[in-house]
Amino acid sequence: MFQMTRQRKPSWLRILCPDGNLAKLKPRRCTCGRWTIRCEPTHGVWESYDPGIIHGSEDLSVAIILNRRLMQVIWNMGISQPLLRNTWGAAGITPEATYLGEHDCQCQPISMKPFKLPAKPHASSDILANVTVTPSEIREFKKVWYQ
Numbered sequence: 422m423f424q425m426t427r428q429r430k431p432s433w434l435r436i437l438c439p440d441g442n443l444a445k446l447k448p449r450r451c452t453c454g455r456w457t458i459r460c461e462p463t464h465g466v467w468e469s470y471d472p473g474i475i476h477g478s479e480d481l482s483v484a485i486i487l488n489r490r491l492m493q494v495i496w497n498m499g500i501s502q503p504l505l506r507n508t509w510g511a512a513g514i515t516p517e518a519t520y521l522g523e524h525d526c527q528c529q530p531i532s533m534k535p536f537k538l539p540a541k542p543h544a545s546s547d548i549l550a551n552v553t554v555t556p557s558e559i560r561e562f563k564k565v566w567y568q
């Protein structure tokens with residue numbers, strides 16, 4: 422059964438969780454035996470996400486039906502790091518964005534899709550191409566994050 426297998430560490434976790442990333446993401450094996458992406462803020466509660474990228478209306482429909490908490494992952498080209506953005510219910514959820522779903526030991530992950538680095542900025546069809554983060558936004562992010 423799914424829960425009984427000791428899952429191998431997905432290699433792409435290294436890409437999503439670079440050393441010292443501001444989002445404090447770390448690959449961690451859960452007590453249930455599965456790999457998770459754990460968010461370890463300095464002050465605050467650890468949160469674990471399934472190692473699968475939720476993307477597109479099909480994944481999102483499942484996540485919403487299952488009432489799974491989602492965290493949006495935004496790859497920042499400038500600093501080559503992931504940034505996280507909280508989602509509140511279905512508000513602000515868009516099929517073009519990428520999300521991680523909260524890990525639940527009792528449930529199968531919604532997605533097992535690997536994280537891929539976004540295409541280079543000249544690909545204008547890529548939604549991330551239009552996302553730029555200024556140093557002041559990063560400061561703001563840090564401030565909010567370390568509260």
Ligand SMILES: [Zn+2]
Nearest residue numbers: 451452453526
């Ligand atoms: Zn678990």
